[in-house]
């Protein structure tokens with residue numbers, strides 16, 4: 083096992099982690115940033131980012147992620163990609179006048195650090211209904227940008243009612259013949275602009291107050307049984323694919339034993355991004371934030387890096 087030591091370990095190089103790294107660099111902090119995949123985070127799989135200020139040409143998520151990576155490179159930040167932290171333990175490791183509080187293990191190395199910024203984001207929730215596990219990858223997908231083109235000219239469903247569900251339904255409407263938007267409420271949660279576009283889109287049919295009861299098919303997904311919550315009636319719709327956008331689950335398993343979380347496992351942090359542990363900060367989608375977007379993740383990253391700097395100054 084390779085042993086590394088640093089003042090600050092940033093875990094995750096999505097928008098939040100990369101912003102934290104940029105601010106940490108500018109503050110002259112000694113830090114390491116690791117990322118279990120390629121740098122970029124969830125936006126890599128997104129078609130269009132229309133709401134990130136200053137980017138008037140509506141970049142794809144992949145392009146915005148690349149811009150953030152390039153910014154890190156320009157600042158000579160070396161993101162350790164394909165490096166997953168699997169275990170974090172409290173430590174009391176003294177060396178060179180410093181006390182390292184954490185030992186984070188992953189990818190044949192362990193990294194001692196004095197502080198942590200957790201920027202590990204979130205992954206899609208599942209519906210947990212009959213047939214779902216069987217058809218994931220065989221018609222059920224969590225990424226329209228990745229898989230939408232496979233269903234060109236067909237009929238598909240999107241499940242959910244928030245910004246992401248509506249954005250992805252609009253994206254799919256450019257490829258497929260019809261999109262059923264299945265939502266458990268009788269109104270969408272998505273912002274007004276997206277709602278208007280979806281309502282004006284002739285290819286999107288709304289199935290209000292409806293939940294998926296079962297995914298049905300032989301080798302691949304062929305149809306969905308939908309239940310209307312108001313009258314209990316069921317209906318079967320034939321679709322080639324279903325895209326689920328029903329919520330998020332935090333990537334916090336490796337740190338949950340050291341910090342307070344909410345019921346779903348999102349890490350509780352204060353306005354300085356500090357958690358219940360004085361040397362652990364949490365940012366972006368993994369935090370119990372009311373809004374999960376690129377702009378909030380990068381803002382969290384900046385705040386956390388500045389307060390980590392302050393924490394080190396107070397520690398002496």
Ligand SMILES: Cc1cc2nc3c(=O)[nH]c(=O)nc-3n(C[C@H](O)[C@H](O)[C@H](O)COP(=O)(O)OP(=O)(O)OC[C@H]3O[C@@H](n4cnc5c(N)ncnc54)[C@H](O)[C@@H]3O)c2cc1C
Pocket residue numbers: 093094095096097098099116117118119120121122123124125127128130131132133134165166167168201202203204225246249250333336365366367368374375376377379
């Ligand atoms: C389909 C879709 C469309 C979206 N559209 C928009 C949009 O238009 N506008 C907008 O503002 N936002 C959009 N979002 C939301 C946006 O992508 C997120 O809010 C944002 O990416 C959160 O950034 P983050 O850095 O907190 O987390 P993430 O982007 O999730 O990044 C976390 C990173 O941590 C890494 N990681 C996880 N666990 C470990 C580990 N154990 N060790 C090392 N690395 C780890 C992950 O691989 C990942 O790269 C969209 C999201 C999706 C899924």
